[in-house]
Amino acid sequence: MINFKIFFQGLKAHKGSKSPAIPLAACFIALGALLKDAGFNLQQSAASSLFTYALPGQLVMAESLLVGASIINIFIAVWLVNFRLYPMTVSLFPLLEHKKQPKWKYFLSCHFLAVTSWLIAKDGYQKIDKKYRIDFWIGIGIGTWTTAILMTVVGYLSADYLNKDMLIGLAIVNPVYFFCMMIGAMKNLSITSAVFGGTILGPLIYTVSSEWALLFAGVIAGTLAFLIGGKNGK
């Protein structure tokens, strides 16, 4: 069913100098504390990370609840901020595809798709035998997902002991980690242009429309990067 040797190789991505465990822990601890602030109980906080497992969406949910937004509004706001998961899945899953692997593995493991797991998988898939890449992915996913859920609980329980400056410090870890990982991934002209274009257009379009900013910035900067890369042969 699952090649456990490869599975553990994915799980082991949590060790070493590229470990995502610290940034993941930091941001989900901060989230746990925020959810407590928003009136969640411990089970609800854990359930949120278990079923959603996408930090920006969970932040949007908590903040929308704090300002009293309707459920429909929350749904739309979360959908727009998490829509990035669609192109991210399409740019990763074909790399993990193998005819001999059952479809259910792909449809279930797509739940593990989040920025951290995606960046690790993109960084390491080439070293894995094509046939078992999906098991490698499941290993990465189980590791990051479990870390996220456990740390949400830790954050919830330690909320009273963390002061504001500590929470602010924890909150920056996540974007810093992602930025560093993306810079590490800039191996060709199209990805480099996509990263620069997105970083500039994201905040810029946000000043016009807070909800649609990510979608527009991503499609515009991504398409430009695709065209630039195509023209230069890479």
Add this chain to the structure above:
Amino acid sequence: MASSQIIILAIIATSLATFISRFMGAITSKKVSVKSKVFEWFNCVAYATLAALLGRMIVFPAGVLADSDLFIRIVVLIICIIIFMISKKNLVLPTIVSAILLSVLNSI
């Protein structure tokens, strides 16, 4: 403060809104070949969207981060990227430094 029922509904709505994109992605993936132009385009859009999200998180953050100064956030980010570059792409070091640095700079 939101009631328990509202919170549960919000968790369900958030999870559904998130899973739709992942699941649609998994379905689309079945029809996309790694060597196609479409795949390359999706790859560019994925990186650009992610970069847009990160740019927004630093410039217009949600949550507690909004209580820190924009200038301090950018300084911390740049210092950490430099650490990342000179430490042979070590990711643990810049992330630990970022938390300590921002906490300290923000409390001054």
